[in-house]
Amino acid sequence: MNEDSLIIKNNLEHIKWEQLSELFLEVGWNNHKVDRIVKAFENSQIVAIGYIENKVIGCGRVLTDHEFYATIYDVAIHPEFQGKGIGKAIVSNLLEHLDNISFVHLTATTGNEEFYRNLELKKHKTAMGRYLNLSLEEEYLD
Structure with missing residues (x-):
């Protein structure tokens, strides 16, 4: 697979949900069951699914009120393709849809803060x- 053949689709047509679920597992998100992934992506206003040779290798999604606020969720890139500009392409694609939004929020996974800083996102003071999962609460909340 060649990262130069990346195609980003902003819809869920013909998506193979099993591939998206496998991507989540590949990045270590083991608590995301396929039925919940389907609901989350179908309930999102904006999606970006990265494909190479018809295989899902990256994703991201947005919830927004289309006026003031938006939040980016579930940015995930298959480990074989990390560091090749695919994450940047997916996040940039999502941000292009949010040009008129006053505040865009994103919670970076631990260790990936610098990646988002390079995309001109800043730490929120x-x-x-609140997390219902105590291990996430310990990782992300003071």
């Missing part, structure tokens, strides 16, 4: 959150 007053963000608050």
Whole structure:
């Protein structure tokens, strides 16, 4: 597979949900069951699915009110394709759809903060959150 053949689709037509679920497993997101992944992506206003040779190798999604706020979720790139510009292409694709949005929020996975800084996202000083999963609470919340 060649990263130069990356195609990003902003719809869920013909998506193979099993491939998206496998991607989540490949990046270590083991608590995401396929039925919940389907619901999350179908309920999102904007999606970006990265394909190489018809195989899902990256993704991201957005929830937004289309006026003031948007949040980017589930940016995941298959480990074989990390560091090749695919994550940047997917996040840039999502941000292009959010040009008129005043505030775009994203929670970076631990260790990936610099990647998002390079895309001109900045650390939020007053963000608050709640996690039902205690291990995520310990990782992300003060």
